[in-house]
Amino acid sequence: MTRIGLAFLCALAVTVPATALQQPDRTSPFCSYRSYKRLLPRFLPVDSIADVRVFPGRISAAQRGEISRDLALGIGRSELGRHMLYVPVDAKGKAHGLLRIHSEPGDHGLVFMAVFLDRDLRVSDYSVIQYRGRAKAWLQGRGDLGRRVRGADSKTLRSWLDATGGVLSPTGIAALGLAESSTAERRIVVHLVRIAAKAIATTERAWGTRMRALGYLAPRPPVEEAEETGCEQE
Numbered sequence: 012m013t014r015i016g017l018a019f020l021c022a023l024a025v026t027v028p029a030t031a032l033q034q035p036d037r038t039s040p041f042c043s044y045r046s047y048k049r050l051l052p053r054f055l056p057v058d059s060i061a062d063v064r065v066f067p068g069r070i071s072a073a074q075r076g077e078i079s080r081d082l083a084l085g086i087g088r089s090e091l092g093r094h095m096l097y098v099p100v101d102a103k104g105k106a107h108g109l110l111r112i113h114s115e116p117g118d119h120g121l122v123f124m125a126v127f128l129d130r131d132l133r134v135s136d137y138s139v140i141q142y143r144g145r146a147k148a149w150l151q152g153r154g155d156l157g158r159r160v161r162g163a164d165s166k167t168l169r170s171w172l173d174a175t176g177g178v179l180s181p182t183g184i185a186a187l188g189l190a191e192s193s194t195a196e197r198r199i200v201v202h203l204v205r206i207a208a209k210a211i212a213t214t215e216r217a218w219g220t221r222m223r224a225l226g227y228l229a230p231r232p233p234v235e236e237a238e239e240t241g242c243e244q245e
Contacts, residue, residue, distance in 0.1 A: 078209065105226075108129055170182050
C-alpha cells in the first residue's frame with residue numbers, strides 16, 4: 012500500500028465518530044416493533060385508524076425498583092429500559108387505546124407479546140409475537156381466555172399469580188378457567204399475565220402524565236376524602 016493510501020485510511024479512522032464503534036447497551040433494551048402497524052388491525056377496525064403516534068420513553072433504575080415493589084415481581088436489569096408507546100388515533104385525533112410491546116425471559120429465549128390497553132390502562136386485547144414453546148397456538152386459539160383477561164388492571168393481574176409471581180395462583184386458575192390446562196399451557200399464561208401487568212405499570216410511570224394531558228388516557232378518578240366524624244357531647 013502506498014503512503015498516500017495509508018494516510019487516507021488513517022484519516023478515515025480518525026474521523027469515524029466514537030459512537031459508531033460502541034456496543035449496544037445491553038442493560039437498556041429497546042422494546043420497539045417495526046411491524047406495529049400490522050398488529051393494530053387485530054385490535055381495532057382498520058377504518059378507525061387514521062394515524063399512529065409513537066412516543067419513546069425510558070424506565071429509569073429508580074422506576075424499575077418502584078415497579079418491582081408495586082407488582083411484587085422480580086424484574087431484571089436487562090428487562091426494562093427504553094420502550095415505545097404506540098397510540099392509534101382516528102381522523103379527529105381521538106385515541107382508541109394504547110399499544111405496548113413487552114418482553115421477558117422464557118424457557119426457550121425471550122417471550123414477546125403485544126398488549127393493547129384501553130384509556131383506563133386495563134387490558135383490552137393481546138397478541139403473541141414470539142414464543143418458542145408448544146403452547147403458542149393453544150393460547151392464540153383461546154378466545155374465551157381473551158374475554159376473561161379483558162378489563163383486568165395491574166392489581167387484578169397480579170392477584171392471578173402466586174407470591175413468587177412464577178405460577179398461577181388458585182384465584183388465577185379459577186378466574187381464567189384453567190383448571191384442566193396443562194403445565195405448558197399455564198406457563199404461557201403466566202408470561203401473558205406478567206407481561207400485561209408490567210406493560211400497564213411501565214406505561215403509567217413513563218407516559219401516564221403526558222397521555223392524560225393529551226387526552227389519550229382517561230383522567231384519574233378523584234380521591235375521595237374520608238368524612239370527618241365526631242361525637243356530640245350532651
